Amino acid sequence: MSGLKAPILNILGKTYQPLSLVEHRFGRYDIAFRTDEKGNPILLFIGLKDENGKIRGERYARRLLLDKNGNIIKDHWDNKGKATAGI
Secondary structure, three states: OOOOOHHHHHHHOOOOOOOOEEEEEEOOEEEEEEEOOOOOEEEEEEEEEOOOOOEEEEEEEEEEEEOOOOOEEEEEEEEEEEEEEOO
């Protein structure tokens, strides 16, 4: 899977429970992401779950830079390569 597309970025653009792991099914993929202290997704695993519940696929990390007023200056997801996430 290359680059993240708009439908998945819409899911990742929302806020969730702070400091948690959120799991979803997205089309034919399983996704899981960790959130920061403000509830923003910051680490994403996308792929297929194996029989042990681990997602085998790609790992992405979010570069989220805010100014002193909390306005977004930079918001970008970097592909960090193959990963297996123990969920």
